[in-house]
Amino acid sequence: MPQVLIADQWQDYQLIDTGGGLKLERWGEVVLVRPDPQIIWPKRGSQDWSGWDGYYHRSDTGGGRWEFRRPLPESWTIRYRNLTFKIRPTDFKHTGLFPEQAANWDWCSQKIIAARAAGREVSVLNLFGYTGAAAVACAAAGASVCHVDASKGVVQWCRDNAALSGLAAAPIRYIADDCLKFVARELKRGRRYDAIIMDPPAYGRGAAGEVWKLETHLWKLLIECRALLSEQPLFLLVNSYTSNLSSIVLDNLLTELMSKAGGRINVGELGLPSQRNEMILPCGIFGRWESKENELLQRTNA
Numbered sequence: 001m002p003q004v005l006i007a008d009q010w011q012d013y014q015l016i017d018t019g020g021g022l023k024l025e026r027w028g029e030v031v032l033v034r035p036d037p038q039i040i041w042p043k044r045g046s047q048d049w050s051g052w053d054g055y056y057h058r059s060d061t062g063g064g065r066w067e068f069r070r071p072l073p074e075s076w077t078i079r080y081r082n083l084t085f086k087i088r089p090t091d092f093k094h095t096g097l098f099p100e101q102a103a104n105w106d107w108c109s110q111k112i113i114a115a116r117a118a119g120r121e122v123s124v125l126n127l128f129g130y131t132g133a134a135a136v137a138c139a140a141a142g143a144s145v146c147h148v149d150a151s152k153g154v155v156q157w158c159r160d161n162a163a164l165s166g167l168a169a170a171p172i173r174y175i176a177d178d179c180l181k182f183v184a185r186e187l188k189r190g191r192r193y194d195a196i197i198m199d200p201p202a203y204g205r206g207a208a209g210e211v212w213k214l215e216t217h218l219w220k221l222l223i224e225c226r227a228l229l230s231e232q233p234l235f236l237l238v239n240s241y242t243s244n245l246s247s248i249v250l251d252n253l254l255t256e257l258m259s260k261a262g263g264r265i266n267v268g269e270l271g272l273p274s275q276r277n278e279m280i281l282p283c284g285i286f287g288r289w290e291s292k293e294n295e296l297l298q299r300t301n302a
């Protein structure tokens with residue numbers, strides 16, 4: 001059955017309140033208001049939302065703009081456990097980090113740490129890696145990482161996050177490329193990875209204008225990633241923010257993909273706890289496959 005995993009171990013981030021299509025969040029010392037299509041319930045009338053520093057106003061014609069009540073630095077940092085991330089409000093309402101993914105960072109780190117404790121080297125491929133939080137978390141756990149995204153700007157952001165986390169010299173490859181093309185080339189080169197993470201968008205364009213459509217290309221990518229896994233793989237993690245895609249779809253895909261490999265599949269939703277109204281904000285779905293060996297490693301090191 002699908003699970004709901006709550007990212008509730010944050011200190012520097014907080015989802016303060018939700019309602020009326022908006023979320024009130026604290027990012028370090030900065031309070032932001034941003035729209036969220038999942039929030040179709042109303043605000044509670046007695047709650048005060050007036051203390052914000054930045055408010056993203058969505059336009060009826062698409063996109064939007066930020067309104068700031070006080071001058072903010074171009075960027076600032078927040079921490080999660082031993083990791084440090086650069087935060088910056090972007091033109092598309094995002095801040096460079098998806099805090100609900102902390103539940104996945106912890107899971108990946110645990111798998112890598114267990115394998116390293118058993119004497120294994122671990123290589124991780126992070127596809128559609130955005131600003132690299134997962135890549136940095138895996139590197140901090142002791143893995144060598146290949147981080148891939150079509151945008152040169154967010155690949156540089158990943159470098160910045162690694163440096164902020166004390167991992168400037170960590171074995172991370174930074175690749176700005178179309179993920180499908182990169183995976184195909186890695187197969188030809190004979191490279192293999194012990195773990196693969198991917199956050200494919202519903203729609204996107206590669207570095208050279210290549211069109212990506214999740215419903216068209218995800219299965220092809222999964223097949224090629226299956227071939228990229230090493231002879232003793234640890235895990236495969238797929239995230240999706242596509243609102244019309246069920247976690248059961250990911251379960252079906254991973255079951256079909258990994259049926260001959262054994263292991264365990266787990267799917268569900270990621271969520272953030274709201275402080276004031278005690279609701280859970282749904283923040284996308286995940287699908288995880290882990291090998292039997294990886295399960296045994298964790299039990300041995302528990």
